[in-house]
Amino acid sequence: MKIEEYGNPSAETVLIQPVDEHDLSGIKIELEEIRNLTDTDFCLWALRIEDWNRDLSPWKAPAVFGNEDFGSGAEETLREILGLCDDRSRSYVIGGYSLAGLFALWAAWQTVVFDAVAAASPSVWFPGFADYIGDRMPGCDRIYLSLGDKEEKARNPVMATVGDRIRELYDDLGSKGTDRILEWNPGNHFKDPAIRSAKAFAWVLNRGGSKRVASKQISFPHGFSTRYGGVSSGIFTSLNLGMNRGDDAECVKENYKRFFRACGIESESFVCGRQVHGNNVMIVDEKAAKEPYGYKELFEADGYVTNTPGVPLVVFTADCIPLLLADEKNRVIASVHSGWRGTVQDIERQAVDKMQRLGAEKEYIKACIGPAIGKCCFEVGGEVIEAIKDLLNEDASDLYSVKENGKYMLDLKNVVKRCLLRSGVKEENIEIIDECTMCMPQKYWSHRYNGGERGSQAAVIMIPGEKTR
Numbered sequence: 001m002k003i004e005e006y007g008n009p010s011a012e013t014v015l016i017q018p019v020d021e022h023d024l025s026g027i028k029i030e031l032e033e034i035r036n037l038t039d040t041d042f043c044l045w046a047l048r049i050e051d052w053n054r055d056l057s058p059w060k061a062p063a064v065f066g067n068e069d070f071g072s073g074a075e076e077t078l079r080e081i082l083g084l085c086d087d088r089s090r091s092y093v094i095g096g097y098s099l100a101g102l103f104a105l106w107a108a109w110q111t112v113v114f115d116a117v118a119a120a121s122p123s124v125w126f127p128g129f130a131d132y133i134g135d136r137m138p139g140c141d142r143i144y145l146s147l148g149d150k151e152e153k154a155r156n157p158v159m160a161t162v163g164d165r166i167r168e169l170y171d172d173l174g175s176k177g178t179d180r181i182l183e184w185n186p187g188n189h190f191k192d193p194a195i196r197s198a199k200a201f202a203w204v205l206n207r208g209g210s211k212r213v214a215s216k217q218i219s220f221p222h223g224f225s226t227r228y229g230g231v232s233s234g235i236f237t238s239l240n241l242g243m244n245r246g247d248d249a250e251c252v253k254e255n256y257k258r259f260f261r262a263c264g265i266e267s268e269s270f271v272c273g274r275q276v277h278g279n280n281v282m283i284v285d286e287k288a289a290k291e292p293y294g295y296k297e298l299f300e301a302d303g304y305v306t307n308t309p310g311v312p313l314v315v316f317t318a319d320c321i322p323l324l325l326a327d328e329k330n331r332v333i334a335s336v337h338s339g340w341r342g343t344v345q346d347i348e349r350q351a352v353d354k355m356q357r358l359g360a361e362k363e364y365i366k367a368c369i370g371p372a373i374g375k376c377c378f379e380v381g382g383e384v385i386e387a388i389k390d391l392l393n394e395d396a397s398d399l400y401s402v403k404e405n406g407k408y409m410l411d412l413k414n415v416v417k418r419c420l421l422r423s424g425v426k427e428e429n430i431e432i433i434d435e436c437t438m439c440m441p442q443k444y445w446s447h448r449y450n451g452g453e454r455g456s457q458a459a460v461i462m463i464p465g466e467k468t469r
């Protein structure tokens with residue numbers, strides 16, 4: 001298999017596309033169109049396929065058009081591709097047009113190596129494909145599908161089923177919680193394959209790189225993790241950063257490496273602890289940083305503050321609020337785990353106070369309230385509302401609503417914002433990431449959505465520069 005490499009050879013994301021001569025003749029157009037549609041850096045490996053119908057078919061099937069039967073070479077082709085995907089710090093995406101799109105989809109049910117599939121006008125009419133997928137989950141969490149709007153009008157009766165098959169696949173992926181799209185392009189199967197392939201890869205690129213959600217105003221290395229782009233499997237698919245939840249320690253370690261890299265952090269050690277829904281915010285330095293995988297003697301705390309460069313501060317969440325704080329002028333940072341219990345114990349004030357102790361000034365503190373359960377989903381009992389009222393000691397009626405069942409829907413993100421304001425952080429320096437973890441279970445771990453069967457998000461922040469001794 002010959003590989004033609006395009007784009008940035010050292011880009012983190014590698015797009016892998018089996019191609020024939022016709023695809024190669026349009027590759028410049030495809031690359032240009034990908035660049036038009038996304039800012040994400042990428043490398044594209046075009047794999048020249050010798051015998052298209054043999055090398056990309058998962059199993060033998062009689063000829064559907066012309067008189068050339070389909071072979072069963074996909075397994076061998078996939079084995080060769082997987083041999084190329086040996087750098088675990090990179091993100092691999094498989095995609096292609098027509099039978100290569102079908103091959104990419106098939107591969108997603110064979111392996112968890114690929115982060116996403118970009119299938120443009122895939123040959124999902126391929127006999128037996130729907131049965132092959134059945135109830136099984138794909139090994140990746142993002143799948144792009146497209147079809148030309150005239151393709152199902154094909155005269156060939158097998159190929160004419162392509163519309164029904166792709167709609168079924170789209171619905172099936174939805175029921176499995178996969179992040180997916182079905183895009184209808186104008187024209188028949190042979191129209192604009194280069195453009196259509198580019199749209200497929202661009203969607204994946206725009207959807208991906210999403211290991212990390214970032215603040216718009218904090219420039220120190222930092223990020224909030226998502227479920228995308230990790231190596232864990234099963235209930236931990238794919239970016240689990242929780243260490244004591246039963247996931248394989250090597251996978252978690254690799255996930256940290258990937259997530260940290262996306263945040264601009266190279267360190268392998270970091271500060272984290274056993275979170276106990278309290279309000280203890282610890283002032284730490286490099287001595288508290290360790291490689292904590294499998295480490296049992298973690299201290300109990302729900303927040304950390306440091307002015308030491310090169311020390312990443314990590315908190316874990318899966319519905320609770322991850323809060324990152326930074327006074328970049330005085331170079332003091334904090335990361336905080338703020339569930340409702342920590343919030344009503346005013347952990348925000350603890351964090352701001354301790355930052356000031358290390359030289360931070362309130363007017364320079366920027367705060368980012370990360371992805372967490374929103375008012376849309378956060379049902380609580382009256383005792384929580386009473387505790388919030390006690391905490392704020394002011395009218396809080398805009399922060400919750402009463403339900404018919406006597407329960408309440410609580411806007412915890414804005415409670416935290418109110419706490420920050422009361423601690424002296426300026427309103428224009430407080431940012432809220434709107435996304436609700438429970439509404440977006442494909443993108444985020446949600447304790448309420450998944451129950452205990454889940455991984456964890458991490459939020460991290462670090463002061464750049466050399467470690468001081």
Ligand SMILES: [Zn+2]
Nearest residue numbers: 376377436439
């Ligand atoms: Zn929600």
